[in-house]
């Protein structure tokens with residue numbers, strides 16, 4: 001029987017899948033609904049030094065079996081914190097200067113990819129298709145093939161892929177490319193990412209290629225959630241506190257790729273250069289803390305506290321605070337309602353694979369009175385969403401100009417722009433993304449003997 005096997009670094013708790021907090025989990029939950037039977041394999045999120053038996057935990061819900069393994073403290077540090085998040089993440093977001101490399105991290109990364117393959121191999125059966133997710137597992141197909149796996153194996157990269165001139169700064173860059181060639185299908189977010197990867201293959205003379213499969217959301221259910229939740233007591237409290245003045249919203253994991261400091265400076269420029277908006281607009285930034293154990297993220301948090309403190313200190317008065325800043329996650333339905341109440345979404349990453357917040361904001365709008373999306377030109381979503389107000393996120397004055405324009409935009413222009421954006425969000429969805437990728441993977445691979 002056909003079965004889909006998903007492998008990702010973290011496996012969501014099936015009880016949370018109804019309301020997952022991240023883009024990857026939402027999109028894949030949709031993919032799983034289309035399958036007759038599936039297995040989801042990866043890290044449990046737990047650290048333990050000793051494992052009994054095969055060390056696997058297993059739970060089944062809704063035709064999907066979730067099988068997880070713990071990591072040891074050393075594996076977690078070397079494979080996850082250091083190689084994946086301390087080396088690949090910054091480099092692939094074009095921040096080579098933030099890479100912090102040591103040879104032992106690469107060894108830990110290889111060892112955990114091998115350990116995943118060894119634990120997954122006995123669970124595989126004829127008819128399986130494996131779909132591996134993201135930069136933690138570049139080497140998995142190569143390891144599985146070495147153990148004799150013959151089924152189709154695909155890979156999707158959720159983050160950008162940098163050009164060769166940057167990629168080559170990755171220690172063991174060519175080994176990573178060679179390992180990627182063991183996948184039968186490689187998916188990337190944008191054509192630019194696919195171009196960059198294919199150039200790397202060409203330059204190193206490795207026979208392989210990748211293609212763009214832009215990821216999306218489930219716009220119908222998200223819009224329904226937004227309509228219901230905009231009427232909830234919490235959303236009404238937010239609305240009442242605005243006293244009829246416009247709301248700008250930002251929603252991002254706390255991460256240096258999201259361009260938060262530059263964005264706050266852009267908002268500061270709006271208040272400086274266009275004094276009419278002082279006291280007449282509110283900016284709500286929701287930024288759940290992530291990767292708090294990594295030094296770079298702790299420093300970023302302190303920096304943002306400082307910048308926000310300075311802006312609020314300079315411009316606040318007794319009954320108005322320019323930036324409201326939340327660092328705890330809020331429930332997904334409420335987030336949908338907040339997007340619907342907002343007049344502007346400020347989405348200005350310095351680099352982003354896609355950025356689902358931009359698509360969620362569009363899906364949540366009221367078609368009679370939609371808000372305006374201010375979007376970084378550097379987000380993977382930008383080529384798909386050209387009717388947004390596109391900005392260079394490094395230039396605070398560009399952001400300030402776009403905010404001013406959005407605050408002044410006539411209703412008919414807002415509606416016309418939103419209509420075109422909404423069409424895209426409703427066409428390229430999480431479901432179509434998974435369907436297209438799996439059709440390409442299953443369609444193009446001959447069974448290996």
Ligand code: GDG
Nearest residue numbers: 021022023024158215329330331332352353354355356357
């Ligand atoms: C990676 C790539 C790519 C955020 N705060 C809260 C909350 N969120 C949700 C958002 C959205 C998700 O988290 C974030 O997705 P993004 O796409 O914006 O960014 P990453 O987490 O960096 O995701 C990215 C994505 O993978 C998918 O391929 O688009 O480029 O970096 O869904 O709504 N959710 C809740 N509370 C919050 O406070 N419930």
